[in-house]
Amino acid sequence: xxxxxxxxxxxxxxxxxxxxxxxxxxxxxxxxxxxxxxxxxxxxxxxxxxxxxxxxxxxxxxxxxxxxxxxxxxxxxxxxxxxxxxxxxxxxxxxxxxxxxxxxxxxxxxxxxxxxxxxxxxxxxxxxxxxxxxxxxxxxxxxxxxxxxxxxxxxxxxxxxxxxxxxxxxxxxxxxxxxxxxxxxxxxxxxxxxxxxxxxxxxxxxxxxxxxxxxxxxxxxxxxxxxxxxxxxxxxxxx
Numbered sequence: 001x002x003x004x005x006x007x008x009x010x011x012x013x014x015x016x017x018x019x020x021x022x023x024x025x026x027x028x029x030x031x032x033x034x035x036x037x038x039x040x041x042x043x044x045x046x047x048x049x050x051x052x053x054x055x056x057x058x059x060x061x062x063x064x065x066x067x068x069x070x071x072x073x074x075x076x077x078x079x080x081x082x083x084x085x086x087x088x089x090x091x092x093x094x095x096x097x098x099x100x101x102x103x104x105x106x107x108x109x110x111x112x113x114x115x116x117x118x119x120x121x122x123x124x125x126x127x128x129x130x131x132x133x134x135x136x137x138x139x140x141x142x143x144x145x146x147x148x149x150x151x152x153x154x155x156x157x158x159x160x161x162x163x164x165x166x167x168x169x170x171x172x173x174x175x176x177x178x179x180x181x182x183x184x185x186x187x188x189x190x191x192x193x194x195x196x197x198x199x200x201x202x203x204x205x206x207x208x209x210x211x212x213x214x215x216x217x218x219x220x221x222x223x224x225x226x227x228x229x230x231x232x233x234x235x236x237x238x239x
Contacts, residue, residue, distance in 0.1 A: 035213070148160060
């Protein structure tokens with residue numbers, strides 16, 4: 001279906017990169033590591049190593065809390081539904097000049113709800129935990145994709161986005177496997193809680209890089225000095 005849609009509706013444009021640029025693996029990695037902003041976003045793609053734990057352990061989690069096996073799909077649905085609503089509200093009500101401040105917050109906050117699974121209370125609190133964490137993770141991913149697309153030059157945008165997407169998927173795969181190994185020792189709830197703590201600690205890296213980048217940005221100094229919110233505060237969220 002993806003191939004049909006692309007072939008039918010995406011216009012052909014010649015490649016901007018030279019053959020040498022397209023073949024160079026080192027050049028692709030350099031693209032996503034060439035500035036603090038790119039490094040912050042690239043680092044954030046690795047957060048899936050920890051944030052994938054809830055989805056990977058949802059079945060044993062439902063078993064541990066004593067819920068009917070039919071509940072297995074509901075936490076996953078809660079994460080998807082809340083992400084849909086959260087992203088819609090973000091795009092509708094958050095001005096563009098504020099979105100750079102939300103990115104590090106979402107990085108740090110995505111894992112914060114996960115330790116709450118230790119409180120028990122049956123399947124309903126698990127729905128809230130999955131919904132909150134999934135929404136914050138979705139916001140982090142969507143903002144990072146939007147910012148990275150703006151940062152990369154035309155000739156290297158596809159390469160940089162491809163590297164970042166590959167790292168994100170790889171981290172999620174390893175994260176699901178790691179969560180399973182930890183759960184064999186600690187149980188599902190404890191493994192999810194540990195993953196949440198690890199996600200918050202890990203997020204200090206991309207968040208700090210991003211905040212330093214914002215502090216050194218001439219545009220941020222201009223905004224603080226003028227007090228003007230910017231001209232594009234109602235611009236749509238670009239994904």
